[in-house]
Amino acid sequence: MIASLPAAFLIILPLLLILARLLKFLPENNNDAITRLTEDLDRILPQTQCRQCGYDGCEPYARAVAKGTVALNLCVPGGSATERGIARILGREPATSTNKEAHDADPQIAVIDAARCIGCVKCIRACPVDAILGAAKQVHAVLPGLCTGCGLCLPPCPVDCISLAASPRINRHFGWTKPGRLRSPRPSA
Amino acid sequence: MNRVLHDFPGGLKLPTGKELSDRLPSLLHPLPERLYLPLHQHVGHPAMPCVRVGDKVRKGQLIAGAREYVSVPVHASTSGRILTIGDYPVPHPAEFKAPCIVIEADGLDEWHDIEPSPDYAATDPADLQRVIHHCGIVGLGGAGFPTHVKLGEGFENAVELLIINGVECEPYITCDDRLIQEKADYIIAGARMIAHAVQARQCVIAIEDDMPEARQALVTALDGDDIELVAVPTRYPAGGEKQLIRTLTGRDVPVGGLPIDIGIVIQNVATAAAVYRAVTRGEPLISRYVTITGAIENPRNLQVLLGTPVRDCVEKCGHRSFSESRIILGGPMMGMQVNHPYIPIVKTTNCVLIQQRESLPPELPCIKCGRCSEVCPAGLMPQRLYHAALRDDFGQAVDRHLFECIECGLCAYVCPSRIPLVRYFRYAKTQINNKERQLQTAQDLRERFLAKQQRDRQDARSSPSAPEAAQDDKRAYLKEAISRSRSRRERIRHQHDPDEKPGDD
Incomplete structure (x- = not known):
């Protein structure tokens, strides 16, 4: 009995190892791949967390795309540029573009009317990126540098004191425009 | 005085146009009615106002403080009343409006209590940098980088060489030239203070070889051999930071690096003069030399209070109609064109150049x-x-x-x-x-x-909160309890009212 124990070990151990290897190999690797893909996809999403795609945020949408269950063109703020990026990562053709061009023309941010705010903290709970400061019965304020303008704080507000306004960031981050295109005609052959 | 000079690549000798404005002494520009002081006149974070509308302020009083390290405070350029704090046009290529403090001058030009620092040579370099920070000094050569940040970096690393840059290479601009001619002693004293603040081993004041009067003024004022005076060949852009370092030392600032990486700190002559005022008198940066030049009647250098509208300065030099002219802040090569003169002179404005409007030939x-x-x-x-x-x-x-x-x-x-x-x-x-x-x-x-x-x-x-249904149950229970107790109270009052207090009122 005692002598047979090491022998039993010798037989069982490799079996266990092989089984563990197999278990690890099959489902986990797939998960790893999805996690990696999700990270890659998430990196090119605009991170507005606006839920216009129908998911709870950019990362959940990236995960769904990585699992291959949804269309690639659901990101509204990212527009067709993001769609092309997703397609490139997945090595797929972008959908025959039904998506609008990205509307990065005028970014907006939420603004709280301090006179009407009652300090209910509902908007703070709704904000996906913690861009609203405040406490119960204290007036709330939006951190303009972090607000993505997703508008998710608007519906929960019981007194409708939040509105979207042009982002002051546009003013600060002035960009030089491209000089006009060449106006001279090319000499015709 | 016989430093071997090196050559930098490229560059070009340009027609200077400096003769328009470098002959006449600078004029003190009269006190304007209103001063518009932008909160952001420098590289870094904007200053934060610390006065309220209606407050009385005196000349040199702090009106906006620096909250971050890479930021400088703003001071009142004259005495008066804070008229408003709001968005006004500022020098910017896209006609932006930015927060400004507007002061209505009371005409008295009364100084706030300022105190000079004790003997600078005995002061700790870090304290000297603090004085420079509190006086709102930025690089006056044009970029407007906060001076104390540059000096702080300098102090942390060993500084081999301090360069005081008087190489005013851009055409038309003569404000540094005039400043050297008129305030050479300030610049030399300021250079020594900066050298102390960064503990520099050597100090060089560099000018161009076509500035003989400035050279003479510096030679006259220089009373020691601790500062070397170098005239570099006139060739645009010899006054560029990297080009001047190359000319004087033969070394290159590494790609993506700063002069301090090779042990060099470089400051403009006007900055040195501002440091002198700040340290010896406690005077914050509230005025500067500005060249008003180009197609105008009397091109000239003016000593202007910060916040003075560009329009006032240009009109002072005999220019009236702005509709026909192009206004450039800075020089013709690197300056910024603005569309109207209703903007203030700020810390970085070294020149206002007026040119005839002309239609540009196509590209x-x-x-x-x-x-x-x-x-x-x-x-x-x-x-x-x-x-x-x-x-x-x-x-x-x-x-x-x-x-x-x-x-x-x-x-x-x-x-x-x-x-x-x-x-x-x-x-x-x-x-x-x-x-x-x-x-x-x-x-x-x-x-x-x-x-x-x-x-x-x-x-x-x-915190596993009670399921929604259970919460509803609880709410209904509470509601029922409240209504029960209320109805009981009602009942009791009705029972007691008739017999206990019949003739209450």
Whole structure:
């Protein structure tokens, strides 16, 4: 009995190892791949967390795309540029573009009317990126540098004191425009 | 005095146009009625107002403080009343309005209590840097980088050489030349103070070899051999930071690096004079020399209080009609064109250049002549950069060292096809910077989102709140209890009312 124990070990151990290897190999690797893909996809999403795609945020949408269950063109703020990026990562053709061009023309941010705010903290709970400061019965304020303008704080507000306004960031981050295109005609052959 | 001078690549001798304004002594510009002081006149974070509308302020009083290290305070340029604090036009290529403090001058020009620092040589360098910070001093050569930050970096590293830059290479501008001629002693004293603040081993004051009067003034005022005076050959852009370092030392600032990386600190002459005033008198930076020149009647250098409208200064020099003229802040090569003169003189305004408005001939295709490469002082190939910017191929532009471009404007100046090359480079630079900023913001937001999600999940796990249905039950129960107790109270009152208090009222 005692002598047979090491022998039993010798037989069982490799079996266990092989089984563990197999278990690890099959489902986990797939998960790893999805996690990696999700990270890659998430990196090119605009991170507005606006839920216009129908998911709870950019990362959940990236995960769904990585699992291959949804269309690639659901990101509204990212527009067709993001769609092309997703397609490139997945090595797929972008959908025959039904998506609008990205509307990065005028970014907006939420603004709280301090006179009407009652300090209910509902908007703070709704904000996906913690861009609203405040406490119960204290007036709330939006951190303009972090607000993505997703508008998710608007519906929960019981007194409708939040509105979207042009982002002051546009003013600060002035960009030089491209000089006009060449106006001279090319000499015709 | 016999330092071996070196040569920098590229560069060009330009018609200077300096004779317009460098003959006459500078004039003290009269006190304007209103002063518009932008909160953001420098590189870094804007200052934060610390006065209220209606407050009385005196000349030199702090009106906006610096909350961050890379920021400088703003002081009242004269005594008066704070009229408003709001958005007004500021010197900016896109006519932006930015927060300004508007002071209505009371005409008394009464000084706030300022106190000089004790003997600077006995002061701790760090304290000296603090004085410079509190006096709101920034680089007056044009870029407006906070001086104390540069000095702080200098102090942390060993400084071999301090260069006081009086090489005013840009055409038309003569404000540094005039300042040297009139305040040479200030500059020398200021240079010694800066040298003490960074503990520099050597100090050089550099000017151009076509500034004989300035040289004479400095030689007369210089009373020691601790400062070396060097006249460098006149060739644009000899006064550029990297070019001047190359000329004086033969060394190059590393790509993407700063002068301090090779043990050098470089400051403008006007900055040195401002440091002198700040240290010996406690005077904050509230005025500066400005060259008003170009197609006007009496080109001249003015000593202007910061916040004075450009229009006042230009009218003082005999110019009336602005509709026909182009207004450039700074020089013709690197200056910024603005559309109207209703903007204030700020810490970085060294020159107002008025030119006739002319219609520019059209831009032609690049013929790859390579003249831009010959003149580029940074050793770049502007034509390659241009093609990259034209195609929006920003990766290529960065590979070809776009960010080493100092925007001196020589490439566009010599271009036979009149291509506004610098505008393409600025476009590419802002595109790249914006993209980087966007990526950084997206990364921050992503982390915040994931952190919030995790927090929400933890909250849900640690405090399993009663299921929705149970909560409803509870609410209904409470409501019923309240209504029961209320009805009982009603009943009791009804029972007691008739017999207990019949004739209460």
